[in-house]
Amino acid sequence: DAGVIQSPRHEVTEMGQEVTLRCKPISGHNSLFWYRQTMMRGLELLIYFNNNVPIDDSGMPEDRFSAKMPNASFSTLKIQPSEPRDSAVYFCASSFLGAAGDEQFFGPGTRLTVL
Amino acid sequence: AQTVTQSQPEMSVQEAETVTLSCTYDTSESDYYLFWYKQPPSRQMILVIRQEAYKQQNATENRFSVNFQKAAKSFSLKISDSQLGDAAMYFCAFGTDKLIFGTGTRLQVFP
Numbered sequence: 001d002a003g004v005i006q007s008p009r010h011e012v013t014e015m016g017q018e019v020t021l022r023c024k025p026i027s028g029h030n031s032l033f034w035y036r037q038t039m040m041r042g043l044e045l046l047i048y049f050n051n052n053v054p055i056d057d058s059g060m061p062e063d064r065f066s067a068k069m070p071n072a073s074f075s076t077l078k079i080q081p082s083e084p085r086d087s088a089v090y091f092c093a094s095s096f097l098g099a100a101g102d103e104q105f106f107g108p109g110t111r112l113t114v115l
Numbered sequence: 116a117q118t119v120t121q122s123q124p125e126m127s128v129q130e131a132e133t134v135t136l137s138c139t140y141d142t143s144e145s146d147y148y149l150f151w152y153k154q155p156p157s158r159q160m161i162l163v164i165r166q167e168a169y170k171q172q173n174a175t176e177n178r179f180s181v182n183f184q185k186a187a188k189s190f191s192l193k194i195s196d197s198q199l200g201d202a203a204m205y206f207c208a209f210g211t212d213k214l215i216f217g218t219g220t221r222l223q224v225f226p
Contacts, residue, residue, distance in 0.1 A: 033213070043206065043216040056213060089158065100211050101148045101167060106160035 031098025
């Protein structure tokens with residue numbers, strides 16, 4: 001299995017532009033998680049899905065952030081409009097059931113820089 | 116709300132020696148899991164070890180073991196026979212249906 005796939009690996013954009021990050025979870029996994037990692041705030045959960053349905057989006061910082069999972073093999077995290085403080089590494093992770101003890105498998109992350 | 120605290124921003128160890136990374140957490144939950152994840156310079160997060168809170172026996176995975184003290188809400192990671200490849204950021208995480216991560220400990224391994 002190829003693992004969790006994220007694209008792009010690096011994204012540089014200007015303030016005000018729309019940014020879309022993409023994730024393909026491991027086939028057969030039913031839960032998908034989006035995280036953001038910064039030096040100041042560490043690794044924080046933004047949103048997670050079970051069976052394509054958003055379960056908890058309490059970590060989404062603002063209305064500028066939105067996430068979708070139209071099917072079991074694809075999810076997007078969109079920032080519109082982007083701001084310099086959104087610069088971070090964004091990780092996608094998936095797990096088989098999303099149950100408490102399930103291992104989450106992480107993608108390689110997307111490093112976002114907003115100028 | 117759950118919190119996870121890693122009080123050691125950096126640690127270092129000599130190759131072949133043993134090192135212990137500390138983690139404490141706070142929760143009112145009785146049923147949960149605890150994890151240690153490793154993030155090498157490639158930034159890929161990798162699960163190192165997992166502990167179920169209702170199990171008293173400490174988890175072990177080859178050279179990695181934990182000291183889980185439920186009453187003290189402490190969950191430390193011991194790395195034995197350290198190798199150069201163990202150099203990474205190590206994150207402690209508290210898990211119910213989602214993970215809450217600590218701020219990480221950067222481990223350096225010297226030859």
